[in-house]
Amino acid sequence: MKKNNSLLLSTPYIIWMLLFTLIPLGVVAFYAFTDPATGEFTLENMNALSAYLPVLWESIYYALISALICLLLGYPVAYYIAHRTPAVQKFLHMLVMLPMCMSFLLRTLAWVGLLQDTGLINRFLDWIGIGALPLIRTPGAVILGMVYNYLPYMILPLYSTIVKIDGRLIEAAEDLGCNGVQTFGRVVLPLSTPGIFTGITMVFVPAVSTFYISQKLGGTDTVLIGDVIERLFKQGQNQNLGAALSLVLMALVFVCTDIMNRFGGSSDEEGGVIV
């Protein structure tokens, strides 16, 4: 490919980025540093953010827990899929993707139907004599909602990393004295790290900024950073403060992604596994 050609082909995307990513970003930044009343430059919004630090920490905490649970659940699944025959792999891959074809809102609402006090699960518990439990409006329900919604984002990168691990490396490990557990720890797991870090990022980023899941499944005390931002904007309280908060969240996500990329190693390291 000539350089000119690739530039030409990427022009539409560059224009798109400019219009819908960079310019809005500038607008957000502009609002974040503007006084809502006077429209003048101010650091007031930024200073006011310290009040939201606890919410921010809680959001990070929820997102991290969800990402870790997704990893623990997703790794065995990805490993299992990667070791089936190609036809079965294709089918299972599709099954993992299937929920993603359904609207995110609908999927979360469905959990409301299942978890609410008079929902399917509680009616069943009632019927077998255990009695209804408080399921909805708990932190657990929020985590569940996140894990359920974002699990595919963990499984898919893990799967594509694991499936590329050369089977002969596993034989080499066995040849050099590793039993199954040692082979996993010394070869399979280290070679899966790019997928692990990609998966964690892919789950963490949407989970840390979600508001819908916590609103529908969480209690009144579970307020995440996404909820706050939504409220500041939608209920017309303070758009400038909302913009400041968004900016910080964005920076946070950016830093996290960058750290993960560093840990995950460069992409050619991943390529080294295939060759």
Added chain:
Amino acid sequence: MSKELIRLQDLVMEFDGERILDGINLYIKDHEFLTLLGPSGCGKTTTLRIIGGFLSATSGSVLFDGKSIGDVPPYKRQVNTVFQRYALFPHLDVFDNIAFGLKVAKLPKAEITERVQEMLAIVGLRGYENRRIDSLSGGQQQRVAIARALVNRPKVLLLDEPLAALDLRLRKDMQNELKRIQQTLGITFVYVTHDQEEALSMSDTVVVMDKGRIQQIGKPEDIYNEPKNAFVADFIGESNILDGIMLADYKVKFFGRTFKCLDAGFEANEPVDVVIRPEDIDFVPVEEGHLTGTVTSVTFKGLNYDIIVDFKGFKWLIQTTDFQPVGATVGIRLNPEDIHIMKKSEYSGMFGDYSSYSAEYDELVEDAGDEEE
């Protein structure tokens, strides 16, 4: 070089009902350099993988020191492998690749360092400890693979076409080096190759395989000088193979003439395959020759000429330093020691005819070898 170390007994391997190994019987002596030699797809790798424990045979057994090891998993076998195309760990540097087996065995750190350094010296990679695997050349990766296996001091080292990916020059160097390492360390080598020259020059014992069966086992000289059938004769170097009749002991008839030979033990008038090596034939003046023919093609090969001579429609390959132009009439003499008699086999009539000889012949053979990769 005495004690028997490994024995393969009636090994049969089937994949999807297809018979890949068809009754392999073989014993490997301690400290021996044994080579499995055969064309691509004949079952060499499969045999090696069964010895390594990565495959279990459909039937038959593998004995190690007289005990069956069929149920012993690879990580418990006193065997290490140098894999086809190395299979080095990309996430570890040179030192950690070589130290891998020792770390798994939980050896003291100081001993690990010492043994890895010793191995690095043996394979000529001192100073490469911290290099990444993908920063090494093919030859260097090859050395790491050998060091990674040898550092564990296995009783047996299995090597699957370890030099196939290297260029000719490097391959020659590594052949010498491998042989030197094997002799220095006194480890039994089971070596797989499809390159007959490599097999002949390195091995104590050569096992020629084809179609999942052993065709011949012997010392390199014996395999070359006394091939058992037309397949071996053709695969090990060049051969002219003709139909003959064994009239009696030491007397064979072909081309309508009776020749003296050194072979005996055939039935009277038994049809046989007669092998004549191209380099054993010398030109003589026509009137002194047993046979007279016409030169149809001459190719300069550096050390010698490959000359095709037409004897009444049968084309022979003759390798000689004695130049003859195309169209020349030449005579040849066949001494008893130049004539080798083989029993008829399923391979009779398939090899040893140079009617379709062309100068590309050698290249075609090389290509066929490369395709296996």
